[in-house]
Amino acid sequence: MANESAMTFNVLRYTLDDGPGIRSTVFLKGCPLTCLWCANPESQKYAPEVVHRDVSCIKCRTCVTVCPEKAVAVSEETGVTIDRAKCNDCGLCVDPCPTNTMQMMGREMTVDEVFATVEKDKLYYNNSGGGVTVSGGEPLGQPDFVLALFARCHEAGLNTCLDTSGFAPTENLLKVLPETDILYFDIKLMDDEKHKQYVGTGNRLIQHNLEVAAGSGAEIVIRVPVLPDINDSDAEMESIAVRAKSLGTPVSYVHLLPFHRFGKGKYTILDRAFAMEAATPPSAEHMEHLKTIFEKHCLVCEIKN
Ligand code: SF4
Ligand code: SF4
Secondary structure (H helix, E strand, O other): OOOOEEEEEEEEEEEOOOOOOOEEEEEEOOOOOOOOOOOOHHHOOOOOEEEEOHHHOOOOOHHHHHOOOOOEEEEOOOEEEEOOOOOOOOOOOOOOOOOOOEEEEOEEEEHHHHHHHHHHHHHHHHHHOOEEEEEOOOHHHOHHHHHHHHHHHHHOOOEEEEEEOOOOOHHHHHHHHHHOOEEEEEOOOOOHHHHHHHHOOOOHHHHHHHHHHHOOOOEEEEEEEEOOOOOOOHHHHHHHHHHHHHOOOOEEEEEEEEOOOOOHHHHHHOOOOOOOOOOOOOOHHHHHHHHHHHHHOOOOEEEOO
16 A cells, blocks of 8 residues: 555644543544534644744744735734735745744644554553544545555554544545444534534535444444534434434444533634634533433443543
8 A cells, every 4th residue: 555645733642532542643634614613723724724822922023024925913912913814824934933933733744654653652552452543624534544544553453443523425434444443423413404504514424424334343432512502402412312322233432522612722823713712611510411311312421521
């Protein structure tokens, strides 16, 4: 298999929430969805983009001077701002910045390069029942890379987990399933129109792909983000529980993921507004209540904070 490459934005070692055991998680860049609550907005664009981490900026204005598009402004009041309509992500402001405030988010990495990083922790994976997870962004947007990386992991005896929104051509899913041990598959909303309103697309392709995955032999974990005033009602959770139950034994767990605002700072470094700035995370009591809805359907449900 060729040494495939993919646009990545992070490779994190020692992750504990992206599959069983201790894992490494490879984050691929690019996502066709526009979820209002997205905690990884830097994952959405399929190409590298410049970000600014203002905490270290010394206001030297070098970036302003070198930018050929006159896209950067620096002031005491607002710190660094980039006019994204003018910026073409050329990256010319990154190296001259003396404090590493300006950074490029996203780079092409080969399977060899990623595997060299993730294989370092084989001992941890083996001792904890862990392995390697590919997340995003939407990893099924770059299926050849995922297939090649997972095949490489299997040759080395490493467990593989794919964390997907399910919104991708079915052929992409079919391509990676033979090398996928565990599928983390999101269900956000069952209603197609509401899905369009909050996610940017309908959910029919996602539901079709879920059906395909359920017949593949992969273990499936359904992941449900719990979103205030969007899907946190009993009726919404009941419809998701019914759907999860209908898939039968491939579904081993349902994970409920309470909405949080931890990604807010990432919108700032991208000069973007966070659409759910004012939303309040669900209470622990409400999460426990929603969990009982899944348990009534004999599904093993966990709240993941
Ligand atoms: S990436 Fe290029 S266009 Fe964008 S702010 Fe930096 S120098 Fe200017
Ligand atoms: S070059 Fe770097 S340190 Fe200087 S003003 Fe720009 S972002 Fe700040």
